[in-house]
Amino acid sequence: MFAHRQKQQKKDSRLSRTLSLAASLLGSTFLAGNAVAQTTRISPLSMAGLDPANIVSFAIAAGLTVFSVAAASALVFERRKGQRQQAALLAEIAALKEAEDRIQLILGVEKQLIVSWSGRAEPHFEGDPSVAGAGTSVKRALAFGSWVAATDVAKLEAALEALKQRGTGFRLILRRLNGGFVEALGATCAGQAVLRLKDIGDERSDFLRVQSELNDIQCDLDAVIGLLDSLAHPVWFRDAKDVLIWTNKAFLDAVEADTLVEARERSLELLDRMAREESARRRTAGEAYEARVAAVVAGKRRIVDVVERLTPGGSAGIAIDVTDLEAMRSDLRRQTEAHGQTLDQLPTAVAIFDKTQKLSFYNxxxxxxxxISASLLDSHPTDGEILENLRTDRKLPEQADFRTWKAEVLSAYHAVEPREMWWHLPDRRTLRVVANPNPQGGLTYLFDDVSDRFQLETDFNALVRVQGETLDTLREGVAVFGQDGKLRLSNHAFAEMWNLSHERLAEHPHIDVVIGKCRELAPESAAWVDIRAAVASLPETRLGTTCRIERTDEVSIECMAQPLPDGATLLTFSDITASEKFAKALTERNAALERASNLRDLFVYDVSYELRSPLTNIVGFTQMLGSETIGPLNEKQREYSGHIERSSEALLALLNDILDLAGLDAGSLQLVPENVDIREAIETAVRGIEDRIAEAGLRLEFDVPDDIGAFTADGKRIRQILFHMLSGAVGASAAQQAIRISARRENEQIALSVADEGQGVSASIRARIFEGQESNSYDGGGHRGVGLQLAIVRQLVELHGGHIQLQTTAGNGAIMTCFFPTNLTGDVS
Structure with missing residues (x-):
């Protein structure tokens, strides 16, 4: 058929050439006639009188005659030629039929199907469609997904698309879903895409099946090798002679080699010799080698878990780095121990049971x-055994049905949420028991002894009631407002003070409502703004405040607002009407006392100055008489003159003391600091009183070191202090007794002491002797004015920044010591 089509095409081609030849002849004739016409226009014939139109008609007729003759000749030639071709075509058809029979015979010998596509036309089929499976139709054969393995369908469809679009041939082996193989051959022929599907015989199918399985195995092997090579753990294979035949990249990195060849040439191994020998011995005995060993990985010492097993051709091994795991295990072990130690310090009893209900930890x-004895607990008893032991010792709550109660307690092992129980023990203790399921199984018991908590709660409730009753007995009004500004607590005095009903207060009104009710008694008071701010402001900005409220009934109320730690505010209202009246009276009395004191001081100054002037005259004239400059005196006159002089000097000293005491009380006395020689100051004071010492028949003893030195003080006041101390000792001493004066340095202080052997100072006088209120001598008799002198001594010593000390017992004399700092620190202004 294909040869017949080719011959028909050649015949058509020859006919076309014939027709083209005829058209060319016709055109030549027309051009010849036209040329003749053109020629006649300028030829001599036209000049001889011939008609040009007749000449053109003649030329056209001649051309047509020539064309007719040529066309007739061509038709005769073609007819004879067609007869010859027809005979040839009949012979060719017979040959084609014979070839078709042979092709059918060939197609029938092998099970195959040929599909061809010409452009967009429907595909043409030749052959046996059962190549796609028994009972398969032609259309089903083209539905490749119904009989070809899914992995091959995509390959076949992609190859067919390339064949149709670009003429790319292919050859594929397709696997049928029901078993067997089909060969798919794609090619182009005469502008058509041809697909031949040929069934493959059993022998070749077996070969292809084995080859396919081998390819699958090879793919799986490549995948496994790729996976092993991507592992971060070293992996290796050895042959029967224990020589490395393959390693992954992690192994090469671990031994610091670039290639396997380098590792073999340099005999680089991950494990040390002893580990390799032990592995070889185990494998020789047919056992797998599994151990945790130390190895040097990339120059660092690590801990690895090694597994090496026998293979058909040798052995294979892997090393897993567990250094971090071991570190984590150590940390976990230390944390567990620390956790156990922490739990052991808790006051709450803790017991942990594992999933087999055995005790694994207790504190x-x-x-x-x-x-419970430690030996029993360390034997890891079960939870049930411990309960039975505690029941025997009568330490568990009494139960009518212990078996049921025990089963209920142990059911916590199967619970999901923690369970809370309360056990009231026979010894009157109360336990809060929490059974908390562990994630890995088992239970953790927490036993919290809440007996004290119950007792504290009872005591707290009693305390609250006592406090409430106590508040109700207070005369001050008390109110506590919470953070929300609502009343939490109040007493009866608060309600009565502001005419508030108890029913209204029981509703816990807001501060604004309370203030609105209180304004009925004190509408004009601006203190309510401060009270509301103290209650309603933010806890961070609240401060305590005090304000005064004047009620319309002339009652004065003092309010104090104090923030509490929990954010609440305490308000206290006190009726200060009576206290204000009393304070007013005290203020008036104090003012009167101050005026009287001022008058007294003024009187003392005036009297002292007025008395000192004539007294100075008396002393002066007496001294002049005693010196007998104006005439001689008899013995009696001299005696009287001496008495007058001594009495005048004593009176003058008393006046000076009064002035000094007044100055000290007024704070106007000033010190003049200077360098005071201690021995010289003592001698000067002694000279002022040596007449009285001689008159009284007393002995004076000194205990002053030669190197006592000096110190900074007011020299005049130091001598005055010594004089008064000696004067007091003289007044307290009897005849033939001794007065001892001493000085010493101790602890950066100067201590000046005067001791006597008199009757001492009684306890009743000792408490007031330095206050200027006791005017008698130490023993209560004889000389007067001692209290005033000692008051001056005390104030002068304190003005120097020192202090005074009196050591005495009745009947055993007295020792008065004044301590001064080495540097003057008192008020010297």
Missing amino acids: AAYKSLWG
């Missing part, structure tokens, strides 16, 4: 709570 509080 000291658990052992102390139940009084």
Whole structure:
């Protein structure tokens, strides 16, 4: 058929050439006639008188005659030629039929199907469609997904698309879903895309099946090798002679080699010799080698888990780095121990049971709570055994049906959420028991002794009631407002003070409502703004405040607002009407006393100055008489003159003391600091009183070191202090007794002491002797004015920044010591 089509095409081609030849002849004739016409226009014939139109007609007729003759000749030639071709075509058709029979015979010998596509026309089929499976139709054969393996369908469809679009041939082996193989051959022929599907015989199918399985195995092997090579753990294979035949990249990195060849040439191994020998010995015995060993990985010492097993051709091994795991395990072990130590310090009893209900941990509080021996607890008893032991010792709550109660307690092992129980023990203790399921199984018991908590709660409730009753007995009004500004607590005095009903207060009104009710008694008071700010402001900005409220009934109320730690505010209202009246009276009395004191001081100054002037005259004239400059005196006159002089000097000293005491009380006395020689100051004071000492028949003893030195003080006042101390000792001493004056340095202080052997100072006088209120001598008799002198001594010593000390017992004399700092620190202004 294909040859017949080719011959028909050649015949058509020859006919076309014939027709083209005829058209060319016709055109030549027309051009010849036209040329003749053109020629006649300028030829001599036209000049001889011939008609040009006749000449053109003649030329056209001649051309047509020539064309007719040529066309007739061509038709005769073609007819004879067609007869010859027809005979040839009949012979060719017979040959084609014979060839078709042979092709059919060939196609029938092998099971195959040929599909051809010409452009967009429907595909043409030749052959046996059962190549796609028994009972398969032609259309089903083209539905490749119904009989070809899914992995091959995509390949076949992609190859067919390339064949149709670009004429790319292919050859594929397709696997049928029901078993067997089909060969798919794609090619182009005469502008058509041809697909031949040929069934493959059993022998070749077996070969292809084995080859396919081998390819799958090879792919799986490549995948496994790729996976092993991507592992971060070293992996290796050895042959029967224990020589490395393959390693992954992690192994090469671990031994610091670039290639396997380098590792073999340099004999680089991951494991040390002893580990390799032990592995070889185990493998020789047919056992797998599994161990945790130390190895040097990339120059660092690590801990690895090694597994090496026998293979058909040798052995294979892997090393897993567990250094971090070991570190984590160590940390976990230390944390567990620390956790156990922490739990052991808790007052709450803790017991942990594993999933087999055996005791795995207990703390000291658990052992102390139940009084169970350590030997029993360390034997890891079960939870049920411990309950039975505690029941025998009568330490568990009394139960009518212990078996049921025990089963209910142990059911916590199957619970999901923690369970809370309350156990009231026979010894009157109350335990809060929490059974918390562990994630890995088992239970954690927490035993909390809440007996003290119950007792504290009872005591707290009693305390609250006592406090409430106490508040109700107070005369001050008390109110507590919470953070929300609502009344939490109040007493009866608060309600009565502001005419508030108890029913209204029981509703816990807001501060604004309370203030609105209180304004009925004190509408004009601006203190309510401060009170509301103290209650309603933010806790961070609240401060305590005090304000005064004047009621319309002339009652004065003092309010104090104090923030509490919990954010609440305490308000206290006190009726200060009576206290204000009393304070007013005290203020008036104090003012009167101050005026009287001022008058007294003024009187003292005036009297002292007025008396000192004539007294100075008396002393002066007496001294002049005693010197007998104006005439001689008899013995009696001299005696009287001496008495007058001594009495005048004593009176003058008393006046000076009064002035000094007044100045000290007024704070106007000033010190003049200077360098005071201690021995010289003592001698000067002694000279002023040596007449009285001689008159009284007393002995004076000194205890002053030669190197006592000096110190900074007011020299005049130091001598005055010594004089008064000696004067007091003289007044307290009897005849033939001794007065001892001493000085010493101790602890950066100067201590000046005067001791006498008199009757001492009684306890009743000792408390007031330095206050200027006791005017008698130490023993209460004889000389007067001692209290005033000692008051001056005390104030002068304190003005120097020192202090005074009196050591005495009745009947055993007295020792008065004044301590001064080495540098003057008193008020010297």
